[in-house]
Amino acid sequence: MLKFLKALALSATLAALTHPVSADTLGLGRPATQNEVTAWDIDVRPDGVGLPEGGGDVETGEEIFAEQCAVCHGDFGEGVDRWPVLAGGQDTLASDDPVKTIGSYWPYLSTVYDYVHRAMPFGDAQSLSGDDVYALTAYLLYVNDLVEDDFELTRENFLEVRLPNEENFYLDDRLESPLFSAREVCMADCKTNVEITKRARILDVTPEQDANLEVEQNPDQDNAPVPADAEPVVEIDAELAAVGKKVFRKCKACHQVGDSAKNRTGPALTNIVGASIGAVTGFKYSKAFTEKAGEGLIWDGVTLDAFLAKPKAWAKGTKMNFAGLKKEKDRQAVIEYLKSATE
Numbered sequence: 001m002l003k004f005l006k007a008l009a010l011s012a013t014l015a016a017l018t019h020p021v022s023a024d025t026l027g028l029g030r031p032a033t034q035n036e037v038t039a040w041d042i043d044v045r046p047d048g049v050g051l052p053e054g055g056g057d058v059e060t061g062e063e064i065f066a067e068q069c070a071v072c073h074g075d076f077g078e079g080v081d082r083w084p085v086l087a088g089g090q091d092t093l094a095s096d097d098p099v100k101t102i103g104s105y106w107p108y109l110s111t112v113y114d115y116v117h118r119a120m121p122f123g124d125a126q127s128l129s130g131d132d133v134y135a136l137t138a139y140l141l142y143v144n145d146l147v148e149d150d151f152e153l154t155r156e157n158f159l160e161v162r163l164p165n166e167e168n169f170y171l172d173d174r175l176e177s178p179l180f181s182a183r184e185v186c187m188a189d190c191k192t193n194v195e196i197t198k199r200a201r202i203l204d205v206t207p208e209q210d211a212n213l214e215v216e217q218n219p220d221q222d223n224a225p226v227p228a229d230a231e232p233v234v235e236i237d238a239e240l241a242a243v244g245k246k247v248f249r250k251c252k253a254c255h256q257v258g259d260s261a262k263n264r265t266g267p268a269l270t271n272i273v274g275a276s277i278g279a280v281t282g283f284k285y286s287k288a289f290t291e292k293a294g295e296g297l298i299w300d301g302v303t304l305d306a307f308l309a310k311p312k313a314w315a316k317g318t319k320m321n322f323a324g325l326k327k328e329k330d331r332q333a334v335i336e337y338l339k340s341a342t343e
């Protein structure tokens with residue numbers, strides 16, 4: 001509904017700008033009135049367009065914040081429980097756990113005004129007056145150490161306040177950039193052949209529908225053909241192999257297994273258990289692997305377990321970009337699956 005109304009207001013604006021087509025020509029609805037458009041047209045832009053007359057100071061903002069915002073965001077914007085943090089976080093952007101706040105991350109103060117006016121307080125959006133929002137914005141600057149406690153924010157001085165992270169944002173210049181304009185961009189029927197090369201399931205983002213059912217039915221293992229030259233014939237723990245099939249989803253981005261398996265990023269792993277290391281035809285192994293192969297190693301439960309636990313430690317310089325399977329259970333299961341797999 002919201003989107004629809006917005007679209008209506010927008011198309012009405014456009015219609016007013018060009019010529020009033022929709023209502024009469026299409027026989028649908030009526031043009032939005034000026035008041036309706038004004039009510040929807042609340043965005044505030046970085047250049048100050050959209051800011052109302054007025055202002056508010058830190059002290060007033062603190063009072064409103066304590067009453068209407070602090071329950072969720074904390075008295076100083078530090079965030080209660082898991083509600084958003086609104087202050088601090090400077091110098092954390094390059095860390096593993098960046099805290100993105102108005103002070104540390106946001107590029108423009110206009111976004112603070114626009115957001116608070118448009119969406120807060122959560123559950124009672126757009127209940128604040130223009131002056132309230134100026135005062136709250138001033139207070140949010142204060143708790144981010146960007147202004148002093150006697151600061152008053154007004155429409156007049158609004159553009160003088162710059163947020164510290166502004167410079168790390170770039171304007172989108174793709175329309176002008178020679179990098180893009182120099183080249184003809186195809187917009188229709190560009191590709192004659194579209195081929196699906198990967199599916200979400202293989203990328204391990206879609207959970208399997210009925211895990212239990214699959215374990216019981218276990219379609220792959222019961223009549224898995226054992227290649228005539230595979231010796232010795234191994235007993236397979238079907239239940240464990242079924243678990244391993246799931247673990248193998250972590251490998252599927254790079255490896256195939258089974259009768260029609262092909263080399264991909266990694267070598268095909270059909271009949272890998274019992275085979276020599278680095279010996280799949282047509283696969284270009286890393287130097288690390290070629291050297292290991294030279295030592296005459298065989299892939300058995302022990303070597304596979306060690307390799308899969310920490311590939312990079314076991315074969316320094318391997319091009320298998322995989323952190324490893326931490327849990328021994330997972331390694332045992334996937335090895336069992338590799339013994340059996342005919343997928």
Ligand code: HEC
Nearest residue numbers: 068069071072083084086100101102115116120121122136
């Ligand atoms: C009931 C809890 C609640 C109250 C009260 C509340 N907020 Fe929020 N606030 C939220 C939630 C939830 C979000 C995140 C919303 C989202 O991401 O869609 C948020 C987001 C924000 C953000 C953006 C934070 C960011 O980095 O994305 C600002 C700024 C903000 N609130 C200011 C205020 C102000 C000012 C008030 C008081 C007028 C207020 N809030 C009252 C829950 C609340």
Ligand code: HEC
Nearest residue numbers: 251254265266267277278279285286289318319320321322
């Ligand atoms: C990001 C891609 C990638 C992922 C994910 C991956 N591998 Fe590999 N794997 C490779 C590459 C590349 C090699 C070849 C290593 C080399 O040449 O250094 C390899 C080699 C192997 C080998 C040795 C094959 C041979 O012929 O000696 C085994 C066994 C193996 N991977 C098993 C697994 C298993 C099991 C998983 C999942 C738990 C897995 N890999 C995940 C890329 C991957």
